């Protein structure tokens with residue numbers, strides 16, 4: 001077994017010269033070239049570029065500028081790339097500038113226009129579910145390019161390359177009822193011990209409006225996406241044991257995402273997959289929210305790898321090193337924890353102690369899909385480019401349309 005660390009190629013938004021050869025775009029190009037070189041893409045291969053195209057009023061999804069450059073590079077191999085995502089995001093992609101004309105390749109709904117083009121994959125009864133409906137278009141492709149926007153996520157703290165496949169690689173019903181449904185595999189409400197009065201008080205006291213009570217059924221439900229584990233409900237419960245806050249409910253979602261990711265990756269040959277993640281416009285919530293948000297971490301750059309665990313770990317480590325922009329955190333994150341004594345990841349500080357963003361990565365690593373033992377290989381670092389002889393530049397005497 002090789003003792004070599006897995007390489008994660010990194011391009012910083014910072015540049016050593018104010019010239020295009022040292023720019024961020026040049027770094028994205030170079031990283032794409034390296035990954036294409038390392039991936040066995042063959043002429044006529046159908047290359048699925050899985051990305052999230054966003055919803056309604058969101059504008060912080062991946063810039064079409066980079067998508068087009070990546071698409072053009074894949075086309076040069078003789079393969080046929082296409083972009084894919086859920087049907088609604090595809091249908092409305094034009095609102096965020098994504099079209100076949102701008103991206104350079106078709107944009108295809110991942111599970112068909114009615115979200116029913118799926119293939120059932122068994123998951124052995126995890127969280128009470130036997131199977132998931134994997135998007136059919138992924139099964140049809142020969143190569144997978146997992147192109148992600150790194151940002152926070154309400155339910156698990158973090159959205160990146162894993163979440164892009166785990167939630168984006170399935171039909172809507174699987175995504176919402178089963179994958180997100182894993183949160184509900186542990187009981188959080190004891191009907192016998194809790195009275196309707198207590199349930200109503202809990203709903204009223206939750207500062208994040210994360211509790212809902214159905215009086216007719218005497219059922220209390222927690223929205224795990226919105227819960228920030230402030231513990232107020234446990235304080236109101238006063239040790240009666242009517243309401244619980246089981247950590248397993250939070251991690252079950254992350255484990256389910258790991259399983260879902262594994263099933264997507266199993267449909268491709270390992271040498272036909274690569275990952276590129278952009279650490280730009282890093283917001284607290286994911287792009288599924290369909291709205292613009294303040295960025296809570298400075299722009300960092302781009303990472304690329306052929307290993308999903310390595311790229312996710314590197315992305316999280318880079319964000320941890322960069323730290324939060326505290327003044328940009330929306331005021332409704334009332335319990336954001338800035339205690340420097342706690343070795344929390346910035347996303348944990350915002351989303352709560354049970355939403356450790358590394359958790360899902362650990363689950364995937366345990367499955368043997370990749371390794372967190374990575375090394376950063378910086379491409380066109382500011383130090384390097386500051387010493388490089390720039391290519392000669394010609395200024396336009398007349399329009400050249402280059």
Ligand code: SF4
Nearest residue numbers: 206227228230231233
């Ligand atoms: S822990 Fe806090 S945010 Fe979560 S459900 Fe209880 S009161 Fe609401």
